[in-house]
Amino acid sequence: MLSTMQDVPLLISRILTHGSTIHGSSQVITWTGEGEPQRRSFAEIGGRAARLAHALRDDLGVRDDDRVATLMWNNAEHVEAYYAIPAMGAILHTLNLRLPPEQLVWIVNHAADRVVVANGSLLPLLAPLLPHLKTIEHVVVSGPGDRSLLDGASVQVHEYEDLIADKPDSYDWPELDERQAAAMCYTSGTTGDPKGVIYSHRSIYLHSMQVNMAQSMGLTDADTSLVVVPQFHVNAWGLPHAMFMTGVNVLMPDRFLQPAPLAEMIESQRPTHAAAVPTIWQGLLAELKAKPRDVSSLTQVTIGGSACPPALMKAFDELGMRVCHAWGMTETSPLGTIARPPAQVVGTDEEFAYRLTQGRFPASVEARLTGPGGERLPWDGESAGELEVRGPWIAGAYYGGQGAEVLRPADKFSEDGWLKTGDVGTISPDGFLTLTDRAKDVIKSGGEWISSVDLENALMAHPDVAEAAVVAVPDDKWGERPLATVVLKEGAGVDFESLRSFLAGEGKIAKWQLPERWTIIESVPKTSVGKFDKKVLRRQYAAGELDVTQL
Amino acid sequence: MLSTMQDVPLLISRILTHGSTIHGSSQVITWTGEGEPQRRSFAEIGGRAARLAHALRDDLGVRDDDRVATLMWNNAEHVEAYYAIPAMGAILHTLNLRLPPEQLVWIVNHAADRVVVANGSLLPLLAPLLPHLKTIEHVVVSGPGDRSLLDGASVQVHEYEDLIADKPDSYDWPELDERQAAAMCYTSGTTGDPKGVIYSHRSIYLHSMQVNMAQSMGLTDADTSLVVVPQFHVNAWGLPHAMFMTGVNVLMPDRFLQPAPLAEMIESQRPTHAAAVPTIWQGLLAELKAKPRDVSSLTQVTIGGSACPPALMKAFDELGMRVCHAWGMTETSPLGTIARPPAQVVGTDEEFAYRLTQGRFPASVEARLTGPGGERLPWDGESAGELEVRGPWIAGAYYGGQGAEVLRPADKFSEDGWLKTGDVGTISPDGFLTLTDRAKDVIKSGGEWISSVDLENALMAHPDVAEAAVVAVPDDKWGERPLATVVLKEGAGVDFESLRSFLAGEGKIAKWQLPERWTIIESVPKTSVGKFDKKVLRRQYAAGELDVTQL
Missing domain, CATH: 2.30.38.10 (Luciferase; Domain 3)
Structure with a gap:
């Protein structure tokens, strides 16, 4: 038996209409690098998103299901695109400007994007790709940057402000199926082709509600959130959507992601919350040590992307910024877990251990x-x-x-x-x-798993070890066994037996998990984003290029 | 184009499983009137809900879409029924124990309830109705009360604890359509037959997320909520569902709704939040004045059902309990608005005015x-x-x-x-x-509306007026015009011209809204819940029973 409830779809247009009316005076503040930042109220964003939708439909011929890409920093115009494109029934495709050019080309062609909205400051990246982008018909340029880079391109070039200038401030947003595609994002997998994840209106709407739950980020219109995590990175963790639902003010750094301008915008705009990956915060911490700023407004910091090192978490605690871990991935929209410790451990010694976990799953x-x-x-x-x-x-x-x-x-x-x-x-x-x-990366040994990361952390705690990477290598008896590759500190001369004893000492690592195979290397190979590239080590081992000692 | 998101329905079973695992140590605390309250963890509630579902299916033959009624106070067993019945695919029908018996009979027969789960203390209400309940086959009794009242009834009688005693602690909850009926509640309209509203799994799930948003009640597992609003009253405003989503501890008063036990449970159990209608709080305030208790834990009070008088709101502010208005109705699940003032007025003179409104609409x-x-x-x-x-x-x-x-x-x-x-x-x-x-009740005069409530409030501000009710009466020229019916204070002798001038004074009421028709009555007729019964006045006027003066 069906209920007697109304059958109302969960749509992004609803979030936009709500935010731009009921929270019309909340603001998107975009850093400009000089003078006062650009301030735009949610009401203005709503009007401009409607104008953009009219322009896309009437001037550029964008229709349902058409993919409209963005190659943009975090700024007000990017927020406008976030709403206009899905609300009108098209699909927002955020491009990761940090990807290698050949991957960007592959992704745009795979998604068959018809339009790209780009920041002027990113034209040096976009222009050389254009001849390879088979489906792009229009480039819409916003913000400062040299337009002449697009001279001679075989696409139509539009100026964002000109395009939307004379359009109506409201749009009769269509009543869509909530399961319809709203936005897409490709994973930057290190192996194989990138994979496209397509979010629905429903998934984005529900995710936004979750982000706003007190148990998650729980922000209100009394807050201002500094959104450092890029809008091309899993929809900036859903923050631009979540904030129109509750009127949270948004502070956008645009291209000014260096520690000094970040410290400056925190001091002058006084955000209460921020979201970013750990490396950004590591840099900010160094900056604040070198040149102290008043960052007292910022009490809540959401960190995701990778785990926050305990020392960094403690350093931020001392500054009064409480770091909260979250875990997710492109495929999880991204909120998978968030590390708010259970109430009964708050104030106890256990609390910090809970904060170092990836966190707790929400009901959904x-x-x-x-x-x-x-x-x-x-x-x-x-x-x-x-x-x-x-x-x-x-x-x-x-x-x-x-x-x-x-x-x-x-x-x-x-x-x-x-x-x-x-x-x-x-x-x-x-x-x-x-x-x-x-x-x-886990080592599958005799039906049990050995964590490569646990072995690496234990090894790197040895005073003579600079870096260590552990990879699985084939083993006739156990299927796989760990190979320890070690970078010694300059002048250190420890032998493998001692390192093995060190791992075994104080029950750090179970005996059956201790590596038999050891090798010294000069440095651990890294990926473009600085992570250990274990593929390379496995290949070198297989090719017999490593000088391995068996204990 | 559809998204690539998983197609996962929003189900009450998910809220239950989440609450009883991830928040398994949170508690439902039920007041028993003597000694320690009953404490049951969410994990226990989860196990007992599964056992109840087995019993309903296997022993009582409950199948999909069957209506299972509850005639219960707020307590742990009622929470178990809240989850077991919809999660197994049946429909929870909460009965309002304050309704006149003939309405209860009408409602149970209209819903065609097969089973009723009743508190023992409510058997004196239920037993006399049973001969008139055509579809009830089983009565399940929980908690203290005289079972002999059911002797001779032509239904099967079961003891709640016996029924669930030997059942498994887990249940393979079915994967339902999220639009399926989960719970039903009849409006207690003063005119016509009661109307049944049927909530879906989807509506309850989304409503729970909204309740948990920081913008709404925004509670976490650090909170304990005293749920005074009855579970038969629009699902206790959705609190029992919302709290399993976030691990909020629940304090249930059972049948102890008098001011003294409420004050006692606040002092001893230290809830941080409470939800109730204004009359309950009025009584509590008087109790606390007569006999002060430590109620300092209770900082947030959600009031709905009708508006909280400003004086009551101020009195609670002084006690450190911050009252937050919410508006809704059976048809709105009920969260329609909630009066959290916008951030920019907090701390200013405007804040209190915002708190007196019904509040702001959420995005949904x-x-x-x-x-x-x-x-x-x-x-x-x-x-x-x-x-x-x-x-x-x-x-x-x-x-x-x-x-x-x-x-x-x-x-x-x-x-x-x-x-x-x-x-x-x-x-x-x-x-x-x-x-x-x-x-x-509004007066439709010449295409414009006149608020009867505004006129009444203005009249009741006159020192000689004890009570006043204003109703619409037919008018040849204007369609309708206001009739002012006034109860004078003892010994007062004001004339209608003076009252009319009083209303017009200081621009209180616009000239065209001033009543021409006036009458003195002995008291304003009231409904069973104490509201002005304007139907009676309109009928008396139509029948010429009132002595009306035309100015």
């Missing part, structure tokens, strides 16, 4: 751990398995490309439709996730 | 005002019209009865599907609702 994210043999593992805080998740804002497939079926690779999606995250970790009985490794 | 509730001629009115804080709302937790129809079509009476639902609330008010440009009258 179901989680399970799968062991090496495919078995379900208990939430006991000890059994480590691959994390699988399910929920209304979790991907169940990848975009296959226009006219193609969606992709459901078996290593990414279970037969019953759960997302295999590729992350290995434990879950405590009260639902806190602790990630210990990536599934591709 | 669209609102519009319709004027006397059916025209849309602006949100200018001045134009008064009937409030119409739309959203995923707003009713679009009433239950027609088994096998019958749903009901969409034209006075309750607009042609385009919005709910006509029957409330008349204004909306400010920033979305704050101020209710001024009920649509049925």
Whole structure:
């Protein structure tokens, strides 16, 4: 029997209309690098988003399902595009401006974007790609930058402000199916082609509600949030959407992501919340040490992307900024967990340990751990398995490309439709996730898993070790065993037996997990974003290029 | 184009599973009137809800869409029923134990309830009704009370604890359609038959998320909420559902709703939040004046059902309890608005005025005002019209009865599907609702509306007036005009001309709104819940029973 409730779809146009009327006086503040920042009220953003939608439809011929890409920093115009494009029924495709040019080309062609809205400051990146972008018909340019870079391009070039100048301030947003595509984002996987994740109106709407729950970020119109995490990075963790739902003021850094301007905008604009990856905060901390600023307004900092080192978390605590871990990925919209400690440990010694976990799952994210043999593992805080998740804002497939079926690779999606995250970790009985490794890096030894990260952290605690990477290598008896590759500090001369004893000492590492294979290397190979590139080490081992000692 | 998100329904079973695992140590605390209260963890509630579902299915034969009624106070067993019944696919029907017996009979028969779960203390109410309840096959009794009252009843009688004793602690909850009926509640309209509103899994899930947003009640597992508003009253404003989503501890008063035990449970259990209608708080305030208690834990009080008088709000402010108005109705699940003042007025003189409004609409509730001629009115804080709302937790129809079509009476639902609330008010440009009258009481004079409530409040400010009720009466020229019925204070002898001048004085009431027709009455007729019964006055006027003076 059906209910007697109204059948009202969850749409992005509703968030926009709500934010630009009921919270019409809240602001999007964009840093300009000189003088006063640009201030635009939510009411103005609403009017300008309507004008942009008219322009896209009437002047550029954008229709349902057309992909409109953005190549933009975090700023008010990017927020306008965030709303106008999905609200009118088209699909917002945020381009990651940090990707290698050939990946950007592949992604734009795969998504078959018809339009790209770009910041003028990013034309040096965009212009050389244009000859390779097969489906782009229009480039809309916003903000400062040399337009002459587009001279001779075989696309139509439009000036953002001119395009929207004489359009109506309101738009009769269509009543869409809430499951319809609203936005897309490609993963920057280090192996294979990038994979497109397509968010729906429903998934973005529900995710926004979750972000606003007191248990998650819980901001209100009394807050201003400094959104450092890029809008091309999983929709800036959903913040631009969430904030129109509750009138949270938004402070956007545009291209000024260096520590000094960040410190300056915190001091002058007094945000209460900020969101960014740890490396940004590491830089900010150094800047504040070198040149103290009044950052007292900023009491809540959401950190995701990778774990926040404990020392960094403590340093921010001392500054009065409380760091809160969150975990997620492109495929999870991204809110998967958030590390608000349970009330009963607040103020106790346990609290800090809880804050170092990846956090707790919200009601809409179901989680399970799968062991090496495919078995379900208990939430006991000890059994480590691959994390699988399910929920209304979790991907169940990848975009296959226009006219193609969606992709459901078996290593990414279970037969019953759960997302295999590729992350290995434990879950405590009260639902806190602790990630210990990536599934591709974990060592599968005799039906048990050994965390490469645990071994690396234990090794790097040795005073003679500068860096260490542990990778799985084939083993006749156990299937796989760990190979320890070690970078020694200058002048250090420790032997492998001592390192092995060090690992075993004080029960740090279980005996059966201790590596037999050891090698000294000059430096650990790194990916373009600075992570250990273990593929290279595995390849070097396989090719016999490493000088390995067997203990 | 559809998204690549998982298609996961929003189900009550998910809220239960989440609450009873991730927030398993949070508690439902039920007052017992003597000694320590009953404490049950969310984990225990989860296990017992599963056992109840097994019992209902296996022992009582409850199947999909079967209605299972509850006649219960707020307590842990009622929470178990809240989850077990919808999660298994059946429909929870909460019975309002304050209704006249004949209405209860009508409602149970209309809903065709098969089972009723009742508190033992309510058997004196239930037993005499049973012979008239045509569809009830089973009565399940929980808690103290004389079972012999059911002797000879032609239904099967079960003891709640016996029924669930040997059942499994887990249940394989079915994957339902999220639009399926989950719970039902009948309005206790003063005119016509009660109307059944059927909530869906989706509507309850979304409403729970909204309740948990920082902008709404925004509670976390650090909170304990005293839920005075009955569970049979619009699902206790959605609190039992919302709290399993975030681990908020729940303090349930059972049948101990008198001021003294309420003060005692606040002092001993230290809730941080409470929810109730104003009359309960009025009584509590008097109790605290007579016998002070330590109520310092209770800092947030949500008041709905009717407006909180300013004096009561101020008195609670002085006690450190901050009252927050909310507005809703059975048809709105109920959260329609909540009066959190905008950040920019907090700490200013304007703040209190904002708190006296009904509050601001959340993103999921669209609102519009319709004027006397059916025209849309602006949100200018001045134009008064009937409030119409739309959203995923707003009713679009009433239950027609088994096998019958749903009901969409034209006075309750607009042609385009919005709910006509029957409330008349204004909306400010920033979305704050101020209710001024009920649509049925407003006076439609020459195409304009006159608020009966405004006239009454202005009249009651006169020192000689004890009470005053203003009703619409037919008028040849204007359609309707106001009739002022006045109860004078003992010994007072003011004449109507003076009262009319008093109303006109200092611009209190516009000249064209001043009543021409006046009468003195001995007391204003009241409904069973103490509201002015204007039907009676209109009938008396029509029958010529009132001695009316025309000025």
